[in-house]
Amino acid sequence: MKTASENTCFGGTQGVYSHTSKSCACDMTFAVFLPVEAKDGPVPVLWYLSGLTCTHENAMSKAGAQVWAAEHGIALIFPDTSPRGESVSDDENYDLGQGAGFYVNATQDPWKPNFQMWDYITEELPALIAENFSIDMDRQSITGHSMGGHGALTIAMGLPGRYRSVSAFAPICSPTTADWGRKQLTAYLGTDETTWAAHDASLMMEKTGFDGPVLIDTGTSDQFIDLLKPEALSVAIAKRRQEATVRLQPGYDHSYFFVSTFMEDHVAFHADALYTD
Amino acid sequence: MKTASENTCFGGTQGVYSHTSKSCACDMTFAVFLPVEAKDGPVPVLWYLSGLTCTHENAMSKAGAQVWAAEHGIALIFPDTSPRGESVSDDENYDLGQGAGFYVNATQDPWKPNFQMWDYITEELPALIAENFSIDMDRQSITGHSMGGHGALTIAMGLPGRYRSVSAFAPICSPTTADWGRKQLTAYLGTDETTWAAHDASLMMEKTGFDGPVLIDTGTSDQFIDLLKPEALSVAIAKRRQEATVRLQPGYDHSYFFVSTFMEDHVAFHADALYTD
Numbered sequence: 001m002k003t004a005s006e007n008t009c010f011g012g013t014q015g016v017y018s019h020t021s022k023s024c025a026c027d028m029t030f031a032v033f034l035p036v037e038a039k040d041g042p043v044p045v046l047w048y049l050s051g052l053t054c055t056h057e058n059a060m061s062k063a064g065a066q067v068w069a070a071e072h073g074i075a076l077i078f079p080d081t082s083p084r085g086e087s088v089s090d091d092e093n094y095d096l097g098q099g100a101g102f103y104v105n106a107t108q109d110p111w112k113p114n115f116q117m118w119d120y121i122t123e124e125l126p127a128l129i130a131e132n133f134s135i136d137m138d139r140q141s142i143t144g145h146s147m148g149g150h151g152a153l154t155i156a157m158g159l160p161g162r163y164r165s166v167s168a169f170a171p172i173c174s175p176t177t178a179d180w181g182r183k184q185l186t187a188y189l190g191t192d193e194t195t196w197a198a199h200d201a202s203l204m205m206e207k208t209g210f211d212g213p214v215l216i217d218t219g220t221s222d223q224f225i226d227l228l229k230p231e232a233l234s235v236a237i238a239k240r241r242q243e244a245t246v247r248l249q250p251g252y253d254h255s256y257f258f259v260s261t262f263m264e265d266h267v268a269f270h271a272d273a274l275y276t277d
Numbered sequence: 278m279k280t281a282s283e284n285t286c287f288g289g290t291q292g293v294y295s296h297t298s299k300s301c302a303c304d305m306t307f308a309v310f311l312p313v314e315a316k317d318g319p320v321p322v323l324w325y326l327s328g329l330t331c332t333h334e335n336a337m338s339k340a341g342a343q344v345w346a347a348e349h350g351i352a353l354i355f356p357d358t359s360p361r362g363e364s365v366s367d368d369e370n371y372d373l374g375q376g377a378g379f380y381v382n383a384t385q386d387p388w389k390p391n392f393q394m395w396d397y398i399t400e401e402l403p404a405l406i407a408e409n410f411s412i413d414m415d416r417q418s419i420t421g422h423s424m425g426g427h428g429a430l431t432i433a434m435g436l437p438g439r440y441r442s443v444s445a446f447a448p449i450c451s452p453t454t455a456d457w458g459r460k461q462l463t464a465y466l467g468t469d470e471t472t473w474a475a476h477d478a479s480l481m482m483e484k485t486g487f488d489g490p491v492l493i494d495t496g497t498s499d500q501f502i503d504l505l506k507p508e509a510l511s512v513a514i515a516k517r518r519q520e521a522t523v524r525l526q527p528g529y530d531h532s533y534f535f536v537s538t539f540m541e542d543h544v545a546f547h548a549d550a551l552y553t554d
Contacts (some may be wrong), residue, residue, distance in 0.1 A: 008496070008527075008528035008529045010534075011538070024537070061338070061533065062339060148548070163392045219285070253284055255284050257286035258285070260286070261344075
């Protein structure tokens with residue numbers, strides 16, 4: 001693991017690191033915020049998965065999460081959204097290929113050799129984090145924005161017991177029925193739609209739910225709301241009788257101005273779960 | 278004035294606007310954050326002047342100021358740092374020309390026709406703001422980062438009575454004696470150094486001071502600290518017996534991770550002044 005940069009930030013350290021990923025067969029970059037408390041021992045951690053076109057950098061710089069993570073003594077991890085590089089397959093559209101990994105393990109060519117983002121986020125990167133940072137891997141929670149909200153929800157429900165709480169900002173809720181999903185799941189997983197169900201938050205919610213609290217925020221003026229389909233997740237949460245808070249925020253759109261506005265609430269929500277024994 | 282974008286943010290509106298500037302003889306872009314209170318009547322305002330290479334966008338997205346401005350019911354204005362465009366003179370170096378206006382009125386060619394940033398920030402843009410936004414121009418304060426900290430301090434001291442308080446993050450404190458300053462003041466104002474004194478915060482502080490409170494933060498690990506020369510301003514403040522808080526923040530560098538860390542303090546500092554009758 002190489003250190004690209006480390007900046008003092010809210011009393012802690014905002015770092016950017018790179019490593020050669022086995023899962024993705026390329027160099028990957030990620031960011032970690034460590035609160036000052038990490039100097040005295042392992043701290044709980046909140047994962048933040050980003051949306052289409054983003055790298056580790058967007059949320060690190062624009063989501064305003066460090067102030068609240070510092071307040072609660074929680075680490076933040078900002079992974080990249082896909083494998084990267086000249087040797088990695090890509091697509092001319094922004095919503096497929098590099099920057100658009102959708103947090104799945106691709107089984108189809110040309111994506112299969114690199115696009116193993118589920119394994120990367122759930123196995124390889126956690127092992128690297130546990131080895132190199134003062135983080136308590138028994139106290140993890142996860143959040144994300146848009147495609148990253150989809151990732152946070154599907155990963156949290158797909159790995160029962162791993163995360164204490166899950167939240168999402170404007171998540172893609174129904175990728176098996178929406179244009180943000182069908183195209184990518186076809187490309188990465190193939191045309192057998194039965195393989196898609198493990199990557200659809202609404203289907204997973206209805207089938208298994210999440211063993212912990214859930215918080216979802218979506219703006220009523222989100223320009224992509226017809227692609228996100230928050231109604232699919234809302235009905236699944238209601239049918240499941242899932243412990244959850246689902247909020248539609250009047251006037252907010254899909255931008256980081258929306259994410260940063262509600263970040264305080266999300267970090268406090270996760271802190272409640274992370275500090276409960 | 279044209280609206281480029283408006284996003285709901287912390288209950289208020291983060292907007293980006295453009296207009297044709299007479300002072301700078303080109304189109305200029307700026308950003309305004311209006312807290313929700315602006316709907317009920319004019320609110321006080323904090324100007325934020327940015328540093329070298331920045332546009333209106335950097336601080337708007339990365340400084341984390343809106344959360345605190347919303348808390349205090351204060352508007353924020355983020356101007357650009359220079360005139361822009363193909364018809365505007367530029368330099369091959371990042372620290373001269375476009376993105377590096379240094380908040381002066383250039384008297385030298387080729388800069389003179391466009392680089393009238395003092396007039397733009399102190400006359401033209403305030404008039405445009407007063408006409409178009411629910412902002413109380415009798416309650417203004419000003420801050421900035423690096424070159425923008427230089428701008429905030431020199432403008433605040435150069436216009437007695439205009440601003441109630443002034444603060445700066447890692448300001449360029451001694452442009453008449455440092456490489457961040459001598460080159461630009463020579464280019465914009467010419468070789469007669471007597472014309473430079475009105476654009477050097479330390480010289481102005483020693484000569485006239487500021488009729489209100491001053492707050493300065495600089496990181497001890499600032500990679501540009503030898504160019505900033507905080508010691509020049511510190512001695513001037515002490516000699517002047519200026520009401521001021523000057524802090525050196527251990528471990529912080531020149532980045533927005535530093536700025537965002539202390540933004541809460543700066544906005545609260547200005548709010549105290551802006552809400553005192």
